[in-house]
Amino acid sequence: MSNYQSELDKQGLRGFLEFVEANHPDQLLRIREPVKAEYEMTAIVFELERAGRSPVVIFENVEGHDMPVVTNIAGNRDLLAAILEVDSADLPTAFRERCQDYLPVERVDSAPWQEVAIEGDDLDLAALPIPMQFDVDKAPYITAGQITARDPETGVDTTGFHRLMVSGRNRLGVSLHSRRRMYEFHRRAEARGESLPAAITLGIHPLHYMGSMAYHYPPGVRKYEIIGALFGEPYKVAECGVPGLEIPAGAEIVIEGEILADTHEPEGPFGEFTGYASYRSTQNVFVAKRIQMRRDAMFHSVVSGMSSDHILVSCITREGEILNALRRNLPNVRAVHVPRITCGGLMAIVSMKKTAPGEPQQAIMAALGTEFYTKIVIVVDEDVNIFELSDVMWAVATRVRADEDLIFIPGAKGAILDPTSDPDTFTLTKVGVDATKPDGRDFAERLVISDAQRARGREILAAAGITL
Ligand SMILES: Cc1cc2nc3c(=O)[nH]c(=O)nc-3n(C[C@H](O)[C@H](O)[C@H](O)COP(=O)(O)O)c2cc1C
Known part of the structure; x- marks a missing residue:
């Protein structure tokens, strides 16, 4: 691999996997046994979690597909802290502080995901190993798709996860229920009678995942500038086939297309982060026009439902944002x-x-x-x-x-x-x-057993042959 490519990979899923393999090999699990795209990968990650483990998991042999599936890249607090080089306890504040050091992107001329292009009649989303996660899910869902689009009014772009249900060879149902920038950009495009040109990126680094979840920042700032801030260096992006849209150069797969104006189709139910089947959706439609990807692309999927992969980053970003708001x-x-x-x-x-x-x-x-x-x-x-x-x-x-x-x-x-x-x-x-103690009146003191008393207790137990 050329140095140039490895520089790009560093900011993508591959770079993260290399980092974990080199520095935290016990937190990377390669499963070579065959698994089905339906339910099995999700069940495995939930079983690991139940046993108190949350490693990154690479499924190398997904039945019916050549492409491996990588999952649970953001379910481990220690790994997220390690990539930001902070202690686990400092993660929310470090995240919040670094997010503000916005760095302009670095545009590169070519990206490894430009190696293969699939379009026209050849385009079939079913060729990707897209998992079904829960019994209630209506269809397979792309859960790790970062959708990028530009504000039709200002031209500033955004990127974020939005669940995508496969509903045809080139058609995906999409829900913009978080009602932040993407929802607003689509509404603004619709108000002009236009669809919203957009692209789905798969194969991002967890720092992109985290940066995409930042929500308190000025309107002129690009999410890519926040992600660059987290990397501590400009985020490398390359132009894709959607005019004017830039995509992380180190990614694996890019699906170009648009979110249609004035078109709503059934989407869901889907097993959501609340632990419930979600029947609520904005019921938008993404039409794919071209897929670009690496020759040896890996597919990234976020474990849905109440998994750590789905929820942990939200906890960290909210802890950081709320703490910042309160401390002012x-x-x-x-x-x-x-x-x-x-x-x-x-x-x-x-x-x-x-x-x-x-x-x-x-x-x-x-x-x-x-x-x-x-x-x-x-x-x-x-x-x-x-x-x-x-x-x-x-x-x-x-x-x-x-x-x-x-x-x-x-x-x-x-x-x-x-x-x-x-x-x-x-x-x-x-x-x-x-739930603080009432003011201005006597309130009994909390019972405590001092460290010395505890130590003495343990000594007596040890003498009695009981170790704790
Ligand atoms: C794994 C994951 C899946 C998500 N799925 C959706 C979704 O389906 N729809 C949605 O509107 N927001 C979803 N979100 C939340 C948005 O990605 C998040 O609010 C983001 O900050 C929105 O960015 P925006 O301001 O660019 O719209 C998801 C978040 C995560 C971590």
């Missing part, structure tokens, strides 16, 4: 935890050293206002370990007086996929829970 005003906020079990964003827990009455309420308003997915915020004192949900529940049970400590915000914009949001308006009631 409240320097006594210690940390924020968005537990994976709350679907990567529906709930946030805030730790603060309360110095004055009303501060938890201030924190609740700021955290709930950070973005619309977060609908429950719990604020606890600094003695509570926010990374242990049992400790948080103890604080809620013993420090909350329901008539004084709950704040409701009815009619707020919620996530379309949140099963509690109104099926027509997608609004819901947000709630803040002040």
